[in-house]
Amino acid sequence: MNNYNLFESYIFNKITEQQRREFDQRLSADSDFREDFEEHKQVQEALNVLVEQDVSKVISSIKNNTNDNSDKPHASPRDASPRNASPRNENIKSIIPKKWLLIAASLLFIIATTFIIYSKSSTTKPSMAVADLVTLPTGGLRGSDNPNDIYLSKSIEVHALIKNKEWPQAAFILEQIVETTQNKINKDEAEWNLAVIYAQYDKAKALTIIDKILDDPQHGYSDYKKVKPLRESIK
Amino acid sequence: MKFSSKDIVELVRKDIASRDNAIEALYKDEALRNTVIAYVRRYGGEESDGIDALTFGIMTFIKQCYRPLFELKKDVNAYVFSIAKYEWLRTKKSRKLTVPDDERHDLSDGYCIEKELIEREQHQFLTNALKQLDNKCRAVLTMWANNLRMREIALNMAYKSEGMARKKKHECIGKLRLLIKGK
Numbered sequence: 001m002n003n004y005n006l007f008e009s010y011i012f013n014k015i016t017e018q019q020r021r022e023f024d025q026r027l028s029a030d031s032d033f034r035e036d037f038e039e040h041k042q043v044q045e046a047l048n049v050l051v052e053q054d055v056s057k058v059i060s061s062i063k064n065n066t067n068d069n070s071d072k073p074h075a076s077p078r079d080a081s082p083r084n085a086s087p088r089n090e091n092i093k094s095i096i097p098k099k100w101l102l103i104a105a106s107l108l109f110i111i112a113t114t115f116i117i118y119s120k121s122s123t124t125k126p127s128m129a130v131a132d133l134v135t136l137p138t139g140g141l142r143g144s145d146n147p148n149d150i151y152l153s154k155s156i157e158v159h160a161l162i163k164n165k166e167w168p169q170a171a172f173i174l175e176q177i178v179e180t181t182q183n184k185i186n187k188d189e190a191e192w193n194l195a196v197i198y199a200q201y202d203k204a205k206a207l208t209i210i211d212k213i214l215d216d217p218q219h220g221y222s223d224y225k226k227v228k229p230l231r232e233s234i235k
Numbered sequence: 236m237k238f239s240s241k242d243i244v245e246l247v248r249k250d251i252a253s254r255d256n257a258i259e260a261l262y263k264d265e266a267l268r269n270t271v272i273a274y275v276r277r278y279g280g281e282e283s284d285g286i287d288a289l290t291f292g293i294m295t296f297i298k299q300c301y302r303p304l305f306e307l308k309k310d311v312n313a314y315v316f317s318i319a320k321y322e323w324l325r326t327k328k329s330r331k332l333t334v335p336d337d338e339r340h341d342l343s344d345g346y347c348i349e350k351e352l353i354e355r356e357q358h359q360f361l362t363n364a365l366k367q368l369d370n371k372c373r374a375v376l377t378m379w380a381n382n383l384r385m386r387e388i389a390l391n392m393a394y395k396s397e398g399m400a401r402k403k404k405h406e407c408i409g410k411l412r413l414l415i416k417g418k
Contacts, residue, residue, distance in 0.1 A: 012304035042415045043408065046361045047380035048298040050373070054381055055294045058258050101252055135245075137303075185304055220306075224241060 003033075005151075005183065007040045014185060128233050130162055133196040133226055135189055151177065151186045158193070171197045188213075188220035196230065203234045240307040247300040248382055254297065261293045267312045271319045280323060288326070292319035301382050329355070364414040372407035379404050 009015045010023050027034050115129065136155035154173055161170035174197060177190040191209060198206035210231045213219045221227055238246065238260070247254045261267065271292070272285030280288075292315035299305045307314060365373065371392070378388045389400035 008302065008304045012302065012306070014304050039412060039415065042361070043412060044302070045357070046365055046411055046415065047376065048301075049358065049361050049365060050377040050380040051298045051301060052294050054377055055258060055297050056290070058255050059262060059290050059293065062259050062262050104250075104252075185306075225239070 003036060003040070007037055009183060010037075011041070014183065128199075128226070128230055130196060130200065133230060134159070134162060134193055136193050151181065151183070158197075162197070165200075167197050167201045171202075185220060191219075192221040192224065192227070195227075199230060199234045206234055207231065238311060240309070240311055243311050244300050244305070244307050247297055251381060251383070254300075254381075258293060258297065261296070261311070261315060262289070264312065267315060270312075270316055274316075274320060275323050278323065279327070284323065284326065285319075288319035288323045289315070291322040292316065301380065325355075361415070364411065367414050368407065368410060371403070372410055375400070375403050376407050376411065 006023070010020065015023065027037060136158055137152055154177055158170045158173050161167075161173070171194060174190045174194040178187055178194060181187045181190065192213060195206050195209040195213065198209065210227060213221050213227055214231070216222055238257070243257055246257045268285075268289055271289045272282050275285035275288055276282070295318045296311065296315050365376075368376070375388060375392060378391060383391075385397040385400045385404075388404070389395070389397050392400060392403070394400045394403065
């Protein structure tokens with residue numbers, strides 16, 4: 001399946017009218033394409049069923065906790081009715097074992113502490129952490145099973161460059177994405193991330209991009225809560 | 236806790252713990268819950284039907300968040316309420332209850348929900364196909380479907396590398412495709 005992005009753009013109405021007409025024509029004329037599209041939808045729905053099963057465990061767990069908490073002021077009558085007594089008394093767990101959550105929480109604590117100490121000792125001017133601002137996918141985006149997904153692979157590359165603080169190289173890749181991608185979501189996301197990167201070494205360029213984002217109400221990041229704080233921090 | 240549309244979608248996509256927090260916040264949101272229950276009661280249901288519709292609405296929202304191109308174009312509560320209303324209509328139909336015209340009109344709030352929901356027969360078919368997968372494949376695909384990174388999947392499955400997790404995922408998707416095609 002090489003049409004992941006195209007199919008998803010069609011499903012989520014992220015293509016132009018012209019592209020939609022061409023897509024519809026191809027669906028009627030090309031049986032292989034039609035079959036691929038149907039298969040794509042089925043696989044995505046099957047994955048949704050798996051998500052649903054996991055989410056329903058989480059909701060059952062919340063319901064059980066609510067049932068257990070008799071002091072809860074707004075416990076619903078339904079929760080207490082025999083009809084709805086849950087057959088499952090064991091603790092229902094989500095897909096991540098608790099030990100991993102504990103390890104992740106400990107790591108986060110260490111990283112956060114290190115960051116706070118580092119930022120207090122090494123900077124005089126408050127700045128925003130790049131890691132908190134970057135919104136590019138880091139890989140594994142559900143459904144994108146195409147290893148050649150250019151946006152995804154470029155994003156992973158940018159993450160690696162950011163890690164090594166190779167700002168100009170990261171900016172170069174993002175500029176390429178902004179110029180070449182046909183997908184508005186990706187373009188807007190790349191543009192915001194480009195502003196974040198420029199903020200590290202070329203504040204004038206960063207401000208130009210941020211102002212462009214803020215001036216365009218159609219931009220996917222125009223109302224993103226971190227845009228204005230970033231602008232303030234680099235002004 | 237109130238979230239903006241963008242915030243809550245990001246929260247769901249971030250990691251499992253954040254997603255579970257978002258689910259809990261939605262499920263315990265009294266305004267949302269009361270609105271759904273009041274609607275369902277007004278149209279012949281009980282409180283338990285309202286809770287079921289709310290649960291369905293939250294589940295649908297979470298599923299949509301995992302589609303990279305999904306954008307929440309309105310308030311999250313309004314979105315979940317729209318889905319819950321539609322689900323209640325479907326439930327009434329399946330119970331052979333009358334659906335009055337004014338209730339149908341009430342659904343036309345400018346948001347096309349139908350395309351986001353699959354038919355129950357189709358849902359059953361996919362559930363059966365998934366049951367035929369072996370446990371490891373189900374586990375890998377469940378984690379992948381829930382947006383876990385390959386590194387996390389490898390850790391949870393005790394695979395030696397991300398590459399191995401990726402390979403297993405491809406293998407399982409292949410099996411799933413064959414099952415869906417009925418081969």
